[in-house]
Amino acid sequence: MTTTPTHITRPREVDTEAAKDDSQLRQKQMISGHFDKLATAKEDGRAVAYTFVPGNLTELMLALDMLPVLPEINALQSGMRKLSGNYITEAEKLGHSEDVCTYVKCDIGMMKSGNIGPTGTKLPDPNILLLSYTGCFTFMKWFELLKEEYNCPVAMLHVPYQGDGHITPEMRTYVIEQLEREVIPALEKAAGKKLDLDRLSDLLERSRKAEDDLVAVWESAQNTPSPIDGYFGGVYYIGPIFSAFRGTQDACDYYAMLRREVEQRVKEGKGPVTPDGDAPEEKYRLVVEGPPNWTNFFDFWRMFSREGATVVSSTYTRVGGLYDTGFRHDPKDPLGTLADYCLGCYTNLNLPMRTKLLASYIEKYKADGFLINSVKSCNSFSAGQLLMLRELERKTGVPGGFIESDLVDPRYFGKANIENRVQSYLQMLEARKSRASA
Amino acid sequence: MTHHEAENTTNDPASAVLERARHFVDDLTLTEVVRWKKDHPGQLAVGYMPIYVPRPMLEGIGCLPVAMFGGGDQVDIIKGDSFYQSYICHIPRSTLELALNGSLDSLDGVLFPSICDVIRNLSGMWQMLFPEKYASYVDLPQNFDPELGGKFYVNDMARILRDLTARGAWKYDADKMRAAIAAENSRRAALKELDTLRVKEPFRVRASEAYLVARAGGLLEAAAHEKLVREFVAAAKQRAPRVYDNVRVLVRGSFCEQPPLGLIKTLEAAGCDIVDDDFQLGLRYIDGDIECGPSDDPMRAIATAFLRRGQATASRYIADEEKGAALVQSVRQVEAEGVIFAAASFCDPALLDQPMLEAALDRAKIPHTSLKFAENTGQFQVIREQAGAFSDAVKLWGSAA
Ligand code: SF4
């Protein structure tokens, strides 16, 4: 799942204030720089690893001078660029079931159509598939499928699920020992060099700094009005840290810059940036569970922003790392900290933990309501969400809304239907507020 | 092709044992488990979702392992649907239905093996809905090195043993565990005999019958199930042969949500002798014995059997081997002429696996076709036509072209 629209060339329709922020420009430069490196990776003799966002081992890959490619991000880009529908059809023609995760089919369709990245150049084939098997069963199938196509080695890291709601020492040891004995040797072989643990620690130190700033950005949403949208806007904020940049100076600079901008907005009493510029007056504060839809991302966002609804926190923005409950990468324990990171990603939490986390966001960010966007593709997220809805309403007394769409399959974004649901939900919140103030 | 079929008359020597098997399979309210608990005061009954948990681990501490396969086509879903979106498979709905209407009350706990995200998340739902019951996720290792995945698995089984002992199960005793492994091995040998008979003389054992006989073991101790299987095999051998002309097929993809019996019978009626399938994969997951000598650590033995001889299936990571190679080998072994993929609708593991298996079959020039079902599917006409066309094509041209 899991993804961020960072590698997107922003469509002209959103070339607004958001696009003019220095942090946004900085992020754009970082991303285009990464794609430039990918374009010449083979000539430059740099190994390329395909991997997933949750449980990504970016610092490890960077310490070995490898270049990460994230097929989930390729898929979401294709969604935003309106290419995913054709890619999915292409994969279904090849025999992939209509029932399964559309990220996989979108990626396969894109590969079969030439594997052209957002900058118009072909993405390099992987030297290795780094299967960080964290929080989603489909990841395993996805890379089995890619292995058939690329015929390259796979490094599998089995990250146990927090089924009983905590990380046991045995789970942690299992991950660390797999890293030591299998994953790192396989990556070293693909990269053609040995891992330098000091270099890894340096990267982790920088990760920690960026994570501090990101958490400050998330927590700024405690202000009224919230200076950020922690879902629609949030998917941009997670771009660098969930993809190829965690551990880099670029990421540190980006998050420091973003934090300053957000703090400035707080000082000025401003709400978040939206596709239409500065948000109107904040009327509703929401928490959102579940990934967004990418094919109609801006339509979806506007259904909220134009009504004065700001998402003050979301769980989707925690899939590639859950930092606001305290975790930070620890440079003193490089492999242990990578294990803790993988084990702690949002989709690796069990349902009671996910429900508890959402309840804590509702309380911490003083949300008026919470909304679940249930996506057809993703059993990891979606199975159990209806129970979460009930439990959250019971626990918090805050009303929940439920909508259904998909990540990148345009056939499952019923705009009118979703808009109706969102509006009825917001009207209900309005009525509730009026009753409370009467 | 098979040229015989057993006579299905009232004089069928296997009818009594088949009726008993059917009783166990239909026992959705677990009356047999209630009876077992009465006969074994203080001992626990532990349910588990598909595909596989090590049953001897449970029997070794005096627990009755109970396989949970949802409600099939026998349960009206009243509450279960309100927990799931339309695009999620059927088995978790009927399972919750049974749990919420009290049918599963005799279970002291439930284990949820790592097969897919639906069952994984169901473990958390269970914890939320039935906080007084034991519910635990079993993260079967996807790393097959004894010192990595093996060690993790042994530790995880130790956790489950501790948890269950704290709830009243026997304390771990290596001898009792070895005895449970021996009983499991004997059951496995009996199942093997059943499978061999089916492969060699499918006219004596229909797949729908083998299915009932195997699945009956879901709520029996290994020794009791072994007895039932052997009784059936002995009876089936007494059946008279009859000439018939069927195609030998293998069915894959139904390892979790089970096809309704009517679907299996429909495939048979469409001219298919199903000589191998994965309907009840859990009981056959370990290929052969769990090797455990008198001085071996039984928990290590269970783990090693899983690592070394666990069957290739969609929920198991295929590391270095070629994807689909095991399926092609099975086709050859049972001399099947074609493969029918039958997956539950919205079953991610089965459906994501299928293109890779199909590619392997194509490379090996083995004909195949695919269909989807739900456990409560009631109409089989389309499936019958599809399977009939497939078997005709295989008969005529040796391919599904
Ligand atoms: S199932 Fe969900 S988490 Fe997994 S790849 Fe698909 S969208 Fe991502």
Ligand code: SF4
């Ligand atoms: S039928 Fe498939 S998707 Fe559904 S619970 Fe079983 S394995 Fe999971």
